[in-house]
Amino acid sequence: MAVEKIQTDVLVIGSGTAGLAAATYAALEDKQVLILDKGALGRSGSSTGAVQIAGLGDWSHEEDDTERYLEDIYTSGRGLSNPNLAKTLVHDIDQRIQDLIDWGLKLDREGDQVSVSHTSGHSLPRSVSAKKGKAGLGLLHTLRKKVTKDERITTLSDVMTIKLIKSDERVVGALVLELSTNKFFLIQSKATVLATGGAGQLYPITSNPVQSTGDGFSLGLQAGATLIDMEQVQFYPVSIIEPQSIAGLCISFYHNSKLFNNKGERFMKYYAPDTLEDATRDTLSIAIATEISEGRGPIWLDATDVIDQVKKEFSHEYQLCLDRGVDLANKRAQVGPAAHFMMGGVRIDADAKTDVEGLFAAGETAGGLHGGNRLGNNALSECLVFGARAGMNAAKLVDDVTVSILDANPIRINQYGNHRPFEIKQHIQHSMSSYVEVIRKNEGLREALNQLLNVREQLENVQISNPDVYSREIVDYIEAQHMVNTAEAIVRSALERQESRGSHYNTDYPDLTSTIKHNLVRMKNHQFQVQPEEVESSETKR
Amino acid sequence: MKLNVKINRGEHIDQFEVDYQPDMTVLNVLDEIYQHHDPSIAYRYSCRTGLCTTCMMMINGRPDLSCQKTAEPGEDGYLTLAPLPKGKTIRDLIKEY
Ligand SMILES: Cc1cc2nc3c(=O)[nH]c(=O)nc-3n(C[C@H](O)[C@H](O)[C@H](O)COP(=O)(O)OP(=O)(O)OC[C@H]3O[C@@H](n4cnc5c(N)ncnc54)[C@H](O)[C@@H]3O)c2cc1C
Ligand code: FES
Numbered sequence: 090m091a092v093e094k095i096q097t098d099v100l101v102i103g104s105g106t107a108g109l110a111a112a113t114y115a116a117l118e119d120k121q122v123l124i125l126d127k128g129a130l131g132r133s134g135s136s137t138g139a140v141q142i143a144g145l146g147d148w149s150h151e152e153d154d155t156e157r158y159l160e161d162i163y164t165s166g167r168g169l170s171n172p173n174l175a176k177t178l179v180h181d182i183d184q185r186i187q188d189l190i191d192w193g194l195k196l197d198r199e200g201d202q203v204s205v206s207h208t209s210g211h212s213l214p215r216s217v218s219a220k221k222g223k224a225g226l227g228l229l230h231t232l233r234k235k236v237t238k239d240e241r242i243t244t245l246s247d248v249m250t251i252k253l254i255k256s257d258e259r260v261v262g263a264l265v266l267e268l269s270t271n272k273f274f275l276i277q278s279k280a281t282v283l284a285t286g287g288a289g290q291l292y293p294i295t296s297n298p299v300q301s302t303g304d305g306f307s308l309g310l311q312a313g314a315t316l317i318d319m320e321q322v323q324f325y326p327v328s329i330i331e332p333q334s335i336a337g338l339c340i341s342f343y344h345n346s347k348l349f350n351n352k353g354e355r356f357m358k359y360y361a362p363d364t365l366e367d368a369t370r371d372t373l374s375i376a377i378a379t380e381i382s383e384g385r386g387p388i389w390l391d392a393t394d395v396i397d398q399v400k401k402e403f404s405h406e407y408q409l410c411l412d413r414g415v416d417l418a419n420k421r422a423q424v425g426p427a428a429h430f431m432m433g434g435v436r437i438d439a440d441a442k443t444d445v446e447g448l449f450a451a452g453e454t455a456g457g458l459h460g461g462n463r464l465g466n467n468a469l470s471e472c473l474v475f476g477a478r479a480g481m482n483a484a485k486l487v488d489d490v491t492v493s494i495l496d497a498n499p500i501r502i503n504q505y506g507n508h509r510p511f512e513i514k515q516h517i518q519h520s521m522s523s524y525v526e527v528i529r530k531n532e533g534l535r536e537a538l539n540q541l542l543n544v545r546e547q548l549e550n551v552q553i554s555n556p557d558v559y560s561r562e563i564v565d566y567i568e569a570q571h572m573v574n575t576a577e578a579i580v581r582s583a584l585e586r587q588e589s590r591g592s593h594y595n596t597d598y599p600d601l602t603s604t605i606k607h608n609l610v611r612m613k614n615h616q617f618q619v620q621p622e623e624v625e626s627s628e629t630k631r
Numbered sequence: 632m633k634l635n636v637k638i639n640r641g642e643h644i645d646q647f648e649v650d651y652q653p654d655m656t657v658l659n660v661l662d663e664i665y666q667h668h669d670p671s672i673a674y675r676y677s678c679r680t681g682l683c684t685t686c687m688m689m690i691n692g693r694p695d696l697s698c699q700k701t702a703e704p705g706e707d708g709y710l711t712l713a714p715l716p717k718g719k720t721i722r723d724l725i726k727e728y
Contacts, residue, residue, distance in 0.1 A: 128675070128677055128685065129675065129683075129728035130728055132677060132684070132685050132728070137677065137682045137683045138682055223682065225682075226682060246727075247721070247728070269722075298677040298678045298679070298683070299679070332654045333659075334654055334659055335679075337679075338680060405680075405682075409680060409699075413654060555670050557671065557722075558722055559722045560671070560673075561672075561673065
């Protein structure tokens with residue numbers, strides 16, 4: 090069966106904040122843009138859950154400026170932040186937030202002042218919000234309105250990207266599956282932007298939506314792009330563990346609350362005596378995971394002293410807990426680290442270009458800005474700044490491309506295979522949570538690699554009993570293939586880093602090495618290659 | 632414990648008897664059906680935290696978020712699920728966006 094072809098100037102894959110921004114700015118350059126999403130457009134990524142965005146504006150603290158912001162990013166990045174990306178972020182963010190305001194975004198206010206909050210790791214209050222603490226929704230609504238009104242932009246929900254297509258070493262489009270018809274399409278594009286978000290679903294407990302299965306890292310790898318520092322997975326330190334129905338829910342007010350181990354000790358005094366719970370996410374995650382692994386878990390969050398503030402500023406989180414039987418006004422909640430954010434990702438330059446001609450990446454799919462630890466609320470800023478840059482630069486590619494029509498059906502449907510796709514996903518999650526969590530060991534990482542090899546064998550023998558439209562089994566099958574690639578990139582990067590830096594904590598190498606290196610992962614002839622690269626710049630070293 | 636579930640799938644209504652724990656949401660019940668009863672069941676969700684609204688459906692006759700609503704039988708002893716009446720239904724509980 091021949092695959093139908095669609096043509097566009099710019100193809101944007103993923104419609105979170107980064108993808109919608111890319112589509113918007115590419116269309117402003119008068120290009121035809123096609124933006125697609127495997128879920129409901131503009132409603133299916135991590136962006137939905139974001140509370141605040143960090144940045145600069147006329148509301149900034151009087152002592153704040155680009156230099157100070159940059160300094161905080163470098164300190165937090167543990168030497169791994171790419172200075173070109175960090176400088177771009179602090180330089181552009183003011184204008185990007187202003188654009189959104191011009192397009193209708195209303196920042197939350199206290200009286201006639203924009204509310205600006207403190208976030209752990211930022212040396213000054215720098216975080217703002219919209220829609221009463223739902224900044225992500227605010228940005229998505231504003232950008233979705235912009236995108237759907239623009240006649241140069243075509244939007245497609247429920248269209249899943251299976252692979253990127255190359256011709257002469259250049260990405261020229263993508264092969265996609267329309268879930269509502271089960272038809273494959275070949276999208277031919279002069280430029281392609283990967284904005285598929287993160288990979289939290291590699292772990293059983295995550296704050297991420299169900300769509301965050303790491304597709305973009307796998308798509309990038311297969312197209313020849315370089316992944317950088319994939320071992321740097323951020324765990325949100327204080328997330329609900331029980332009840333199961335809200336496991337992974339981030340508790341945004343942890344820095345004002347108290348954490349106790351099962352001995353009733355406020356244990357952060359041993360790990361961060363100056364800041365206690367107001368520590369950066371890597372420090373806090375490692376502290377909590379250490380308490381649990383040494384038998385002093387479970388860990389409990391006590392927010393009773395600040396409950397009035399919680400009810401006011403974080404009413405959504407308070408209500409969610411209450412609805413599921415945890416009244417934080419008089420009860421402690423069981424908490425722990427949950428997979429939250431991928432700091433590694435597809436390597437880009439300040440123009441959001443990857444190493445492959447025709448391919449751009451932005452948002453959580455791109456790597457290198459945050460280094461070893463992302464500062465809270467810098468993810469949305471990254472999406473706006475690099476989403477915009479990806480769109481603007483993608484629009485500059487004007488060379489026509491041609492793609493030959495594919496004939497083969499790219500998905501093998503076997504109703505009698507042995508492994509259900511959702512079980513394969515669970516196997517990946519089990520391996521990652523057993524061996525590639527907050528605390529890692531060489532032996533465990535090697536075991537994870539072995540288990541992922543088994544998963545690849547299982548993927549050769551998958552049972553798909555429902556080949557009809559909107560088959561969750563087909564979605565799970567495609568996602569499992571992306572997940573195993575992304576998982577392997579993380580594990581191989583983790584094995585390469587023989588030190589503990591940022592969110593990568595290996596008890597076999599608990600110290601920092603004197604030479605700071607990035608880990609670069611590539612795929613050549615279906616084989617993974619990991620190459621360390623020394624950090625040249627001395628600016629970021631702390 | 633068991634929960635009886637009826638799902639309006641357009642041309643027919645299917646019934647399931649599902650293992651059930653009291654803190655389960657409607658979405659947890661749908662996952663249980665997909666994994667252990669009928670792999671063809673189609674439903675949409677994303678954030679699981681009541682923000683994206685893509686998991687909205689008719690639950691015991693009223694529109695609600697399946698990720699937030701505790702799974703409970705209605706007056707007839709069944710948890711009854713159906714797609715939202717407005718807009719095009721792609722399959723089972725999935726609306727077009
Ligand atoms: C609960 C939560 C709270 C957070 N809070 C904050 C905060 O307060 N401040 C902050 O700055 N950051 C926060 N973050 C992080 C931040 O929200 C994300 O990093 C950011 O929104 C990612 O945006 P994105 O556009 O890169 O990707 P996403 O918003 O994740 O969007 C990616 C999109 O790509 C689609 N997609 C994926 N794969 C494919 C494929 N193969 N084909 C087609 N489409 C595909 C997905 O369906 C999705 O819609 C939070 C994250 C979570 C999960
Ligand atoms: S899954 Fe997002 S609101 Fe229910």
